[in-house]
Amino acid sequence: MAKVAIVGAGVIGIGWAKLFARGGWDVALADPRPDLDQIVRSELSGLSVTAYPEAGAAAEGADYVQEAGPERLDFKHKLFAELADATAGDVVLASSSSSLLPSEIAKGSPAADRILIGHPFNPADLMPLVEVVPGEKTSSMAMDRAMQVYGDLGKTPIRLKREIPGFVGNRLQKVFNDQSIYLVQQGVIDAKDLDDLVKASLGLRWATVGPFEGMNLGGGPAGILHLMQNVGSQMTFEIGEPDKSKMGMVIKEVDAAYGNGEQKYEQGVTARDDKTRKILKVLDEN
Ligand SMILES: NC(=O)c1ccc[n+]([C@@H]2O[C@H](COP(=O)([O-])OP(=O)(O)OC[C@H]3O[C@@H](n4cnc5c(N)ncnc54)[C@H](O)[C@@H]3O)[C@@H](O)[C@H]2O)c1
CATH class of the missing domain: 1.10.1040.10 (N-(1-d-carboxylethyl)-l-norvaline Dehydrogenase; domain 2)
Incomplete structure (x- = not known):
């Protein structure tokens, strides 16, 4: 079974976890929040979801990473450095960010070619749209892979030609x-x-x-x-x-x-x- 690491179990991360798990993925859900186990048992019960207190451990062996943590650039920089270290060189690192440009998130990262935005609309498990947005260094292979993953999950992924604040939606x-x-x-x-x-x-x-x-x-x-x-x-x-x-x-x-x-x-x-x-x-x- 393919494994996805979802980082952040707030409003959006929980939506992603439902979607990926129902789509047949093994979900590693990372969040330091103390009630994470309880959320997995209640809101995500019956689904293949494992709770992790740390992003790096969840990302080990993942085939895809969907980040949905706090909307702060300093936080995302630190987190994406950890995610880049923990994953293989062909694994897409997608951020759910609503407002940060992928090039800003990827600044200085050795994994800049696989960092992109996979921006859902709330509620992430229901709304069909995912905006797939490249940064300046994102490879077309990473974009193709993201489009395929979201399409296979039954979403309507739309590929932007370039980044712009606020994306399109x-x-x-x-x-x-x-x-x-x-x-x-x-x-x-x-x-x-x-x-x-x-x-x-x-x-x-x-x-x-x-x-x-x-x-x-x-x-x-x-x-x-x-x-x-x-x-x-x-x-x-x-x-x-x-x-x-x-x-x-x-x-x-x-x-x-x-x-x-x-x-x-x-x-x-x-x-x-x-x-x-x-x-x-x-x-x-x-
Ligand atoms: N809420 C929306 O309508 C919406 C829509 C589309 C995209 N987004 C984007 O999705 C992302 C998450 O937004 P949200 O509304 O779910 O926020 P949220 O505040 O509900 O959830 C963020 C979660 O990240 C967790 N977190 C904090 N530090 C962490 C760490 N080190 N590792 C893992 N998890 C950590 C928090 O405990 C919290 O549960 C943001 O980038 C936001 O821009 C939000």
Whole structure:
């Protein structure tokens, strides 16, 4: 059985552990957290997952490494040095990082050719996307291997041609979230209504067609050119920026709409994951 070392057993690492183990991998899950054994027994019960307090020991003999530790460059540097030492020269060292560039993580590493980003979307075991991002020194062999591993796990791996801060998913998300905050701050719409608006329109559309496919269909039989020359030609307004000094009122409004705390979080996650599973099932059938 192929072995994967997953380093970090937080929100993302646990998701990866479920995914790899269900995909037939032997999982070595490393995290110094004192409740790791308990997590393996409860959240990962019945799966082939072994707990390790240290990353190096988990990575010994691994065929693939998926790092999901804290989002700090100094931490990742130290960790990737340890992982490079513990693994064979052809083993991919993939970081789940949402914001650190692979070239920065790989800086000074003798294993820079096999360090890349394998960036999931939360929840990592459910969301199909993995952005596979090369650093300046990442080999195409390492990229091919990562694409194959995520594809075999049933994910939708997308290979970026080069690194850029935020990669693609989070750059798009940032534009959308910033504009959502701006509209609430400007008193155009309530936070909850904005969420309902998105679920009833763009969210649903983008589960079936992407922005470009949508623009092409939006133009009718003449496609995107017609859209650009007609509706698109009038979209010349400025969109504004959120005011960082006025985040308090937005946070208050979101808290009032959805609440927070352990119980609300669990309810929210369960409802989100159930709906996501149902949508994925319907999309898979088509
Ligand atoms: N949360 C998200 O939505 C999300 C989405 C995509 C990618 N990511 C990325 O995934 C990574 C993990 O994020 P998260 O949200 O799961 O964080 P988290 O804080 O939930 O988990 C991090 C885990 O790393 C562990 N850790 C600390 N030191 C360690 C060490 N020396 N060895 C092994 N484990 C160690 C911590 O105990 C903790 O359990 C980050 O790089 C983040 O950018 C997060």
